[in-house]
Amino acid sequence: MHVVTLSATYGTSGHEIGPAVAERLGVPFVDRAIAGAVAEELGCSLEEALAYDDRAESGLGWLLSGAMRLPTVTFGGVDMYVPGTLPHAPEEFVRRTERVLRETARAQGGVFLGRAGAIVLAELPGALHVRLDAPLERRVREAARLRGTTEREARKVIDDNDRARSAYVRHFYRADPADPRHYHLLIDSTAIPVAACVDMIVTAAEALA
Secondary structure (H helix, E strand, O other), X not given: OOEEEEEEOOOOOHHHHHHHHHHHHOOOXXXXXXXXXXXXXXXXXXXXXXXXXXXXXXXXXXXXXXXXXXXXXXXXXXXXXXXXOOXXXXXXXXXXXXXXXXXXXXXXXXXXXXXXXXXXXXXXXXXXXXXXXXXXXXXXXXXXXXXXXXXXXXXXXXXXXXXXXXXXXXXXXXXXXXOHHHOOEEEOOOOOOHHHHHHHHHXXXXXXX
């Protein structure tokens, strides 16, 4: 049984590499299912659960980073939120997300995208932690190609995503998601072909497990 956590900055093909690695290793690709499981626990809709999720483009990370604001609340910095402005305390959602990650990893393994997986599962024996990142200019070109937009528009999307996902990890874990100490592998997936990235991750996961 294999466990791989994947931290992927925008424009580095995380949603392409993750499922391919999972298929090769014979484990599930676990992304949106996490929010679904947490929604079931909280007794709310998936859309409501995604309001707390670090992968959603309207989630809690965006709120913490200031990229999204509640109509009646002004946030002065990335580490601020106002208790009571969301139907559930953010800490409650994060605790439940962590539990789903740990229970799923131990029960069936999987490739887990985002949600500070490398930190949450840092002590899990045999888990491989991977960071996909690349120089900004190459990520901009890749994002523009995939979205069919201008590079200027793609840069704005990347800047917002970077700030939101970093804000989530910094706020709840007091950690920098770009810190290489969290990972076994750091891969520039804009320079190395996706198939080769998949091969490297699979080889490393099999060796570590």
